[in-house]
Amino acid sequence: TKQKLWGGRFTGKTDPLMHEFNQSLRYDQRMHAADIRGSIAYARALALVGILTKDEEQKITDGLTAVGKEWEEGTFKIQPDDEDIHTANERRLSELIGPLGGKLHTGRSRNDQVATDMRLWLMDTVREIEFGLKGLIRVMVERADTEKDILLPGYTHLQRGQPIRWSHLLLSHAFSFHADLQRLQQLVPRISVLPLGCGALAGNPFVVDREYLAKELGFSSVAENSLYGVGDRDFIVEFMMWASLAMTHISRMAEDLVIYSTAEFGFVTLSDAYSTGSSIMPQKKNPDSLELLRGKSGRVFGDMAGFLMTLKGLPSTYNKDLQEDKEPLFDAVDTVSASFKIAEGVIATMEVHAEKMRQALTMDVLATDLADYLVRKGIPFRETHHISGRAVALAESRSCQLNELSLQDYQSLNDKFEEDVLAVFDFEASVERRESIGGTSRKMVDRQISVLRAALAA
Numbered sequence: 001t002k003q004k005l006w007g008g009r010f011t012g013k014t015d016p017l018m019h020e021f022n023q024s025l026r027y028d029q030r031m032h033a034a035d036i037r038g039s040i041a042y043a044r045a046l047a048l049v050g051i052l053t054k055d056e057e058q059k060i061t062d063g064l065t066a067v068g069k070e071w072e073e074g075t076f077k078i079q080p081d082d083e084d085i086h087t088a089n090e091r092r093l094s095e096l097i098g099p100l101g102g103k104l105h106t107g108r109s110r111n112d113q114v115a116t117d118m119r120l121w122l123m124d125t126v127r128e129i130e131f132g133l134k135g136l137i138r139v140m141v142e143r144a145d146t147e148k149d150i151l152l153p154g155y156t157h158l159q160r161g162q163p164i165r166w167s168h169l170l171l172s173h174a175f176s177f178h179a180d181l182q183r184l185q186q187l188v189p190r191i192s193v194l195p196l197g198c199g200a201l202a203g204n205p206f207v208v209d210r211e212y213l214a215k216e217l218g219f220s221s222v223a224e225n226s227l228y229g230v231g232d233r234d235f236i237v238e239f240m241m242w243a244s245l246a247m248t249h250i251s252r253m254a255e256d257l258v259i260y261s262t263a264e265f266g267f268v269t270l271s272d273a274y275s276t277g278s279s280i281m282p283q284k285k286n287p288d289s290l291e292l293l294r295g296k297s298g299r300v301f302g303d304m305a306g307f308l309m310t311l312k313g314l315p316s317t318y319n320k321d322l323q324e325d326k327e328p329l330f331d332a333v334d335t336v337s338a339s340f341k342i343a344e345g346v347i348a349t350m351e352v353h354a355e356k357m358r359q360a361l362t363m364d365v366l367a368t369d370l371a372d373y374l375v376r377k378g379i380p381f382r383e384t385h386h387i388s389g390r391a392v393a394l395a396e397s398r399s400c401q402l403n404e405l406s407l408q409d410y411q412s413l414n415d416k417f418e419e420d421v422l423a424v425f426d427f428e429a430s431v432e433r434r435e436s437i438g439g440t441s442r443k444m445v446d447r448q449i450s451v452l453r454a455a456l457a458a
């Protein structure tokens with residue numbers, strides 16, 4: 001049987017279950033391309049300091065390229081002793097080019113190698129996730145732009161509060177995603193720190209040019225301390241924290257839509273494409289997409305919390321515990337990527353029922369506007385709030401709406417009420433009054449759309 005890569009000092013065999021327990025290739029093969037790229041750059045760095053001849057570098061680079069191609073084409077044959085993506089690639093390289101393959105790992109350790117691969121992989125992945133997130137925001141902005149005429153009650157405590165534009169609500173969620181976009185971009189400089197050249201822990205004795213390596217591999221800086229370089233996984237925690245927060249936003253938006261899709265609200269209907277039925281109740285059309293979006297936020301938070309727990313209390317530098325960074329990271333990446341796509345699909349295809357939203361606008365949501373009417377006549381708001389409240393109570397006692405009270409009724413509450421009070425009872429006028437920045441007036445909704453469009457174009 002073949003020797004393990006590190007088998008020199010061993011006489012006994014690995015326990016079969018331990019062998020399996022130790023293996024990470026099943027999941028870390030996702031990083032095959034990053035591993036090959038890192039190795040090609042490292043071979044070049046070794047050649048630059050004279051450890052490899054130009055010819056040797058070329059043979060190693062060609063070999064690595066061939067191994068990479070096998071992964072791409074699905075022809076790479078995994079052997080039982082391939083412990084992880086690094087040993088698998090090196091084993092295959094040596095099969096292809098002979099003992100020369102054994103020169104590649106000079107001065108390098110899997111410790112700086114794996115940290116480099118993870119960062120490289122995540123840098124690429126963040127770009128893809130950014131693309132997905134922008135897709136979601138774009139759909140929300142487009143929908144908001146075409147549905148500005150639709151009004152509905154805005155809620156606090158899930159109680160009707162004030163009239164708003166439907167677009168304003170959609171955009172409120174889009175602004176959470178916009179902040180996520182900014183936060184995601186701000187992670188990049190901290191992911192983009194090169195560990196390669198830190199060796200096992202103490203640094204590289206062949207004095208490879210790490211700044212050259214950083215440039216070759218697209219890193220923006222170099223880890224300044226080798227112990228830190230091999231032992232740091234904060235960039236993974238930070239990404240998962242980011243993902244947890246983004247999923248929280250997805251979840252809150254999903255919850256709004258779950259509520260709005262009930263028969264009791266009837267504000268939106270999800271398309272069949274994002275709904276499922278009941279195995280017993282034939283009439284059911286359930287918003288499973290939204291519930292899964294809501295539910296998966298817990299899962300991503302769990303990925304983050306679990307790995308943070310793994311890190312806590314670890315001694316300095318590399319410990320095998322760190323191999324446990326991969327599954328939660330990959331799971332968080334897959335979950336957040338899929339969630340953005342599903343959310344985008346749900347938003348793009350759902351039906352919005354403007355009439356139902358309109359019907360939910362009862363006159364009481366204009367009670368604030370009624371108080372504001374008296375403010376404009378010079379009465380302090382604290383008093384007008386009270387007067388408007390009494391009007392609400394009066395209407396309630398008569399089982400009528402605020403606009404059905406007579407002018408005399410209003411004048412009995414306060415003598416500043418005049419004929420023009422009737423103009424208060426207009427939902428469109430109410431939203432249009434909210435025209436300072438951030439308000440729900442048409443102009444301010446348009447402003448929000450431009451802000452988001454600019455962010456998407458950047």
Ligand code: ARG
Pocket residue numbers: 024028083084085086110111114318320322323324
């Ligand atoms: N598969 C390992 C990981 O993912 C690679 C690093 C192994 N290093 C070591 N010293 N055993 O962390």
